[in-house]
Amino acid sequence: MTEVNQIKQTDVNKILQLLQSINETQYRDPTEISPKQPEYNPNEVPSLVKNYTTQTREKMFGKDTREAMARAAEITAIIADGAKVSADVATEITQSLLDGAFDTAGIEQNFEQRLNDAIANLQPEWTQFKEDTNEQLTHVEEKLEELTSDYDVTVTVGSGGDYESINEAIEFLSRKRFRYKLNGLKAEIKLLTGFNMTEQVLVRGIDLGFITITAEDEEVTIIRSFLIESFSVTDNTVYPAFGAADNGVLPIIDVKFVMSYSGDALNRHGVFVADGARSVIRPEAGVINSGGVGLYAFNGAHIVAFGSVFDGANSACLLAFRGSYINFRNGSGKNSNGNGVYLGSSSVVEAMHADFSGARGHAAWVYAGGRLNIRHGNLSGAGERAIHAHFNSQVSAASSNLSGARGRGASATQASTIDLDSAIIEDCGSQGIYADGASTVNADGVTVKRCGNNAGVYAATGATVNVSNGLITDNILHGIYANRGGRINADDADCSGNGQARDIRIDRGSIISAYNALGSVGAQLENEVTSAGIIFR
Template sequence: MDRIDHSTATEAHQFTEGNPALGVPATVVTEKWLNGVQEELVGIIAGAGIVLDAEDTTQLGQAISFMIANYARTRLTEDIVVTVGPGGDFSSITQAISFLSRTYYSAGDGYIATVLLRSGFVWAESVALSCAFLPWVSIASEDAVVQVQRSAIPDGAAVFAGDRCIMPELLAPLAMDSSGTAGSHIGIHLIGSVLSMSGGFRDGDWRNIVVQSNSSLSATGCDFSGAGDIGVYVQDSRAVIDSSDVSSCATNGIMGMRSSFISAASSNADNCGVGMKANMGAVITAWSSHAVNCATYGYHAADLGQMQVTSADASGAGTYGYCVTSGAMLNRRASTGSYSQALITPTTHGIIF
């Protein structure tokens, strides 16, 4: 970039409005100068990994803030791996994530920093993140399942994310052991945050995963079975858990509350207290799923909840395979199992069709 160099500029290469009385012309704003300014500004924005948007007038400020926050950090220009556990680079996941956050930043180039849990590693910590932006980090394991040591986790969560956190992708399947005292442990707890995972969390003594307050969960094909209370609890949030296992949970395999949307197509909710429940206006779609041999209901829509469970199987339920209460709606077309009222017959409880 250079200062304006047109002949109508001042000797100091500055702009002037001119002076007609003295025959001094106003400075001509040249194509070269305007393009130079444009490309300098665009370069700052693009260098921060921000896609140009003509409708967003805050992008330069965003880019400057990003660069200040990432001062002294190295841009990630290749895939890297750090190890945690026996013989690894770090002894805890918290240490590894802290190191990556302090040392690197991503400009959205697609490079991934993997936290690899070494064989034999036991998850004995509560990993808590807030306001973090870590979609460029993933957590994987050399073992088929990572054991979470319940006695090392206070009544809280093995993984917690809050305040608009974009979590590392969780590839490692987790399972809570029976050490210590059973209580109100949560496997994974999201508050206003985003998580993508492909392993799951099972055998928690209370709830395997809680998704709250405008959070988003992407967890197709995961294992959330064996919870002491609820496998997947979603409140005022969105969760995609198609083809997942939420079986053998004491109270509910899946519970949706209030303004939540849950997709659980082809999922397994067998042998739960209630396989799946949409409550207080929540919506659950679970085509081709099954909730066989549940203690009370296979599928329960309550308090204006809505369920779409066509081609499902709720046979063997202790009370009803399909139940509506308090103005709810349940579509169980082409499904197997008993129902709490006559089909296509509106009542104060709702309607099943």
């Protein structure tokens, strides 16, 4: 260090002598400093040096300028001296490494010690981090445990209940996770006495089928004027009390709701599911007096409504379109202001033993490849036709009641098929059975009485009707009538006692098989081909 101090002092003395000589020198060079721009990067000048060089340029008085220059020189000397010492040390270390004399064990020991010191310093932070993480995990597990249920959960809605609205109760239960248990667990929303529904339950893409809505009252009123939230699906916008779309699943409905007459009725459906959505309605539950459709399945929707009630709908009690399915066996869709059940576009309705009586429109209208099973059903009292199957549709209505329609009892058009085996068709304003356009009606053992228009049973334009073993009597004009290439099989049927002399009639190349049948043919020839066709007997 003595040599270093000597070097420092020598350099400082030289710089001071230089500054003194500059101060005593007369300035003779009028040109600008050269080069104009520094050959070094000003940003790399140490901050201490830069401070005094800046003051050298800017101070007004000479003594301040000189002092700044001196300090800059001193600092520069110190920096240079430090660099020299560092360089000497580096040179010494490098030479030791080349000679193999450098103490690498010392470096390793020093590094290991420094590493241990760093780990020791980090240990408290790591310990705290681990404790915080464990605490958070414990908190999460506790929350999950709170939301997980291995027992039945019932919440109440209404005055004095757990929640004021159905939606609030659903939101609570939807956060719960139910464990598997043999025969299942129950999540129930119970509507308390006096509760009126002034909201809509609209579900998209989530499954709420583990929830069941029940009620203390026998009926719960839906205030229709509150159905103001639009529910848009593919090609359709509606305002249902209960709606599901996009593979969503509604809570199970185990309440008989009655919709009020307040507010707009258009598209105010009771239950509407669309675009792959699903719904379950329990027996004796449903929505009565819907402003639009009572139960509506659209675009591949699926509904199970066994024994449910959707009477008195303004548009249709049931509607299924575009490949949808409804199980309405034993259900009630009476007294619709429109159609009882309306389905089409390859949709299917299973409605065995269902009641669609009293519809102002058709009791059952099946269209465009739709299929309806309503065996043992009640389709009586329709304002138009009891059954209208159109455009390659299929209806199974064996042993059903189609009486009292103001129009036809059963109408099959454009290659449709109806099964009316043992059905009852009485007192209809037009034909009891009508088929045209290559349609087919099987009505073995059917009863057709007191029906109007031109015949109790009518087949035309390539259609085929089977009424073997049937009772076709007391109709206003003919009993059975085949026209324009129509065909009727009336073997062993009783076609007597109708309004005109001809109980059995053919025209325009038609065929009737009436072996062992009762009923007059008038002047028409039997078993002979004429321009009218032929009656086999």
